[in-house]
Amino acid sequence: MKILFRHGRHILLTVAAGLLLAACGQDDSPDQAPQGGNRERPPHPVEVVEITKRDIALEKAYASLLRSDDEVTLVARVTGFLEERHFEPGQMVERGQKLYTIEPDLYQAAVNQREADLQSARAELARAQRDAERFERLLNQNSVSRQQVDQARAELGVAQAAVAQAEAALESARIDLGYAEVTAPVSGRIGLSQVNVGNLVSSGTALATITPLDPLEVRFQLPQRDAFELRHQLREQTLEEIQAVLRVPGAGAAEGEMLEGHLDFLGSRVDEATSTVQASATFANPDGRVLPGQFARVSLVGLRRFDVLAVPEIAITQGLMGPQVFVLDEDDVARARTVDLGEVAGPWQIIRDGLEPGERVVVGDPAGIEPGTPIEPQPFDGDAEELGEEVEQAEAEAEREAASAMDEGAAPAEAGEDDAT
Numbered sequence: 013m014k015i016l017f018r019h020g021r022h023i024l025l026t027v028a029a030g031l032l033l034a035a036c037g038q039d040d041s042p043d044q045a046p047q048g049g050n051r052e053r054p055p056h057p058v059e060v061v062e063i064t065k066r067d068i069a070l071e072k073a074y075a076s077l078l079r080s081d082d083e084v085t086l087v088a089r090v091t092g093f094l095e096e097r098h099f100e101p102g103q104m105v106e107r108g109q110k111l112y113t114i115e116p117d118l119y120q121a122a123v124n125q126r127e128a129d130l131q132s133a134r135a136e137l138a139r140a141q142r143d144a145e146r147f148e149r150l151l152n153q154n155s156v157s158r159q160q161v162d163q164a165r166a167e168l169g170v171a172q173a174a175v176a177q178a179e180a181a182l183e184s185a186r187i188d189l190g191y192a193e194v195t196a197p198v199s200g201r202i203g204l205s206q207v208n209v210g211n212l213v214s215s216g217t218a219l220a221t222i223t224p225l226d227p228l229e230v231r232f233q234l235p236q237r238d239a240f241e242l243r244h245q246l247r248e249q250t251l252e253e254i255q256a257v258l259r260v261p262g263a264g265a266a267e268g269e270m271l272e273g274h275l276d277f278l279g280s281r282v283d284e285a286t287s288t289v290q291a292s293a294t295f296a297n298p299d300g301r302v303l304p305g306q307f308a309r310v311s312l313v314g315l316r317r318f319d320v321l322a323v324p325e326i327a328i329t330q331g332l333m334g335p336q337v338f339v340l341d342e343d344d345v346a347r348a349r350t351v352d353l354g355e356v357a358g359p360w361q362i363i364r365d366g367l368e369p370g371e372r373v374v375v376g377d378p379a380g381i382e383p384g385t386p387i388e389p390q391p392f393d394g395d396a397e398e399l400g401e402e403v404e405q406a407e408a409e410a411e412r413e414a415a416s417a418m419d420e421g422a423a424p425a426e427a428g429e430d431d432a433t
Contacts, residue, residue, distance in 0.1 A: 055388035059376035060340060063367050065319045070357035073311040076232035078260075080304040082198050082224040088213040089191040090114055101204045104300070105196045105222060112194035112219060119189040126182035133171070133178040140164070140171035200224035201300060225300040228271070230258060231292045232310050236282050239289035243278070245316055251275045255313040256293035260302050269302050271295040275312065321367050322360045327375040328353070337367070338374040338381055346374060346385045 092115030099111050147164040150156040196202070203221045207213055234242065242254070254275040273295030282289055293310055295302075302308075327337050328351075335353050338346040351366030367373065374381060375392050 055386040057388040059392040060389035061392040074232045086219040088217040091214045116192040123185040126185040130178035133174040137171040140168040144168040226297045228297040233288035257311040260308045325361045340372040
């Protein structure tokens with residue numbers, strides 16, 4: 013933890029300074045001792061802020077396994093010999109592109125047969141129509157019986173049904189003929205062919221798999237609290253406004269791939285087993301560099317925590333009772349306060365418990381501050397990230413100076429030992 017590391021560096025600098033004084037033999041003489049040892053220490057100038065509730069933006073990352081929900085496994089829908097393959101395994105195919113040919117001549121012949129059956133049925137329908145009309149006229153002349161007219165009408169109905177049946181059979185044959193040419197239902201990268209040319213395939217035989225790569229959909233699980241806060245945020249924003257970043261680890265020292273997209277789904281129920289909510293995001297992947305099946309981390313940018321108390325992370329130190337901050341009393345004296353830490357939001361640390369709105373907290377560099385230290389409050393501009401960088405630079409400079417001083421103090425001591433020898 014950065015806070016513990018920073019606290020340790022302060023101790024290291026103090027020890028280094030003590031060793032330097034011992035090596036150089038710079039003991040204070042009695043006449044150099046400060047007069048009036050009980051004199052109050054001068055106030056320590058440091059940035060101070062009055063704590064108020066605020067909305068904090070943060071970035072959360074979630075583990076996920078990449079997948080392509082539009083992945084399709086091609087299967088044969090007719091029986092026949094596989095005559096041709098029109099692609100190379102691993103290539104990108106477009107929707108509608110022809111991929112396989114399964115004995116189309118057989119199904120073309122069936123279509124021709126059904127067309128002939130339909131023509132025959134239509135001819136029979138035309139004859140039955142003429143007979144029915146003629147018997148209707150003869151009935152008006154009392155030249156035929158009612159039974160003969162009814163028989164003609166029945167034959168007309170049978171002929172009409174035969175035409176409909178022939179039309180359906182022709183449509184079915186045409187569908188089978190269409191299935192003899194296997195085309196890509198989606199665009200994507202096609203895998204290895206599962207059946208070689210010349211083999212007999214039947215309805216249901218798997219042929220190959222097509223995996224769409226652009227866009228890439230990623231599903232992941234949001235903790236219940238994060239989902240609740242996001243629901244709150246979506247009262248004022250849409251899903252598309254929640255930016256998502258996909259990071260795929262690289263091999264060895266490689267940085268891996270990074271894709272940008274947006275959130276497009278947030279579930280409406282909590283999984284009882286995991287206390288999480290299903291979510292998904294979509295990412296543009298035009299070059300197909302990121303493949304389904306890879307492990308990745310999805311970061312949601314622009315998430316917020318509402319009405320929370322937060323301080324710059326630099327203000328947190330480690331006390332005997334755990335994490336603490338320095339709070340000013342009415343006399344501008346620092347008092348240690350143990351706090352319960354929440355989430356880290358960039359350079360900010362969310363405080364769950366231990367502080368109240370309106371209290372003044374030291375947010376600058378806590379080095380040299382201890383309980384009872386008088387403080388000269390300095391204004392804080394609200395830029396926690398810049399403040400942290402300034403403190404880290406100052407600490408790095410102090411470490412370099414301490415190391416340089418130790419090197420300079422060690423050299424005379426070694427020379428004195430040589431002289432004594």
